[in-house]
Amino acid sequence: MQTTSDKELLSLIQSGDRGAFTELYKRYRRALYAFCARLLGDTQAAEDAVHETFMKLSTESSSIAQPAALKSWLFTVARNEALMTIRGRRDGARGDAESVWDDETPQSLAEKADVGRFVQGALSRLKVEYREVILLREFEGLSYAEIASVTGDSASSVKSRLFKARRALAGKLEGVWNEERDDK
Amino acid sequence: MKCDEMQLNISMYVDDALEAHSQEKMFAHLATCRECRMFLRRTLDLRAAFAAFPWPEVPLSLDRRVMAKHLKRGKSLKGATEKIRMLWSHRLSVPLPSAALVALALITVTVLSISLLQRPDVVSVPCLPAVDVYAGQPANPVQGN
Known part of the structure; x- marks a missing residue:
């Protein structure tokens, strides 16, 4: 159609x-x-x-x-x-300029029990400038150039922020994924 | 340092934004680096977790608010154009015979006025002579008067 x-x-x-x-x-x-x-x-x-x-x-x-x-x-x-x-x-x-995280509150046990909720919780704790690039890339499928046009940054800055956000999330989730795999 | 660079490449690779020659280098590095293999795995795990996220339902109140505002704006714009259209059509709705009569009357008056002005027996009003206010005499007396 x-x-x-x-x-x-x-x-x-x-x-x-x-x-x-x-x-x-x-x-x-x-x-x-x-x-x-x-x-x-x-x-x-x-x-x-x-x-x-x-x-x-x-x-x-x-x-x-x-x-x-x-x-x-x-x-x-x-x-x-x-x-x-x-x-x-x-x-x-104002938070710590070097940190990727906006909120360092430890995640709850209930969140840890469910990977989906844990990821959601971790995503919501990212600083907004990291969260927005993850949302635009992972959920909306925007290209680096499109994300750069939305955020008003360069494509290389978008690339770098996506990488930092992913690394921070991956690090946060390391323990949870390992526990989940050990349980199985 | 090398792993930082490689992990940036891995991040681009999962986004389909890494060039072929850089991909070769990345895979060669992955074959020897457990940490970077783990990062690739976690990045793909994250993508899978994001894909499983529930989509929030769009509230009906948003639909109502947006459409109501838009319709209201559309109506006000439509109202303005409608007024202009009405005025125009009102002007055109004067019956044709009446318009023709008015036009005929205007033409008649115009023609009569022109012909009256051109008649030789119609004497034009003479201009009054200019008066020298200091001398009390006409400044330029009209000859023969």
Whole structure:
């Protein structure tokens, strides 16, 4: 089945086609909501961020410079909305610049009993700049160049952050995986 | 140092972003390095764990909020264009015979005015002579008056 491209849908939205907006919303709501919910760890804040993203699409569609990169544009807006929420929460608090982790709280025994929950818990403890690249790469399948365009960094910085995040997560999970394999 | 570099390559390899010649080097290193083999294994394990993550359900309230706002905006835009369209159609909805009558009357008045002005017996009002306010006399008395 032939689907309308993002570029075509954007062009229709710019000409006032409400059906095109609805189609685009249905196409990206799940991915954007999941990204924001995982980045923020708060479903209500994620809902607000995605809502704002689509309102911006509705009002600023004519100013999108690269219609072919609409997916990156949507993730960029959603990310910025989410980061504003995170900055508001932190209220100026600064962590260790060298560390990959945002929260060093030890993981609970319940989390350790379930690898999935443990990974989820470890992911939520990563610093936001590491968490966002993992989310965009592993869950949304964005390329390094696309992630760089969303985060405003270089592709080599994205590469390096992904590597550091993976190494930190792998290190954290080492014990759990070993225990799990020993149990079997 | 070498393992750091190799593990960066492993991270790129799992993302399908490592060039062929670097892949050869990476596999050669993996054959001799247990630590890097472990890192590759853990990175793949992580990917499998991420794939098993449940996707959060999009709340209905988000659908409602986005669509309601968009429809409202669409309505206000539609309202503005509708007003313009109505005004335009209202102007065009004047019956054609009435418009023709008005046009005919305007043409008649114009033609009559022109022909009246061009008649020789219609005397134009003479200009009053300019008066020298200091002398109390016309500054340039009209000859023959």
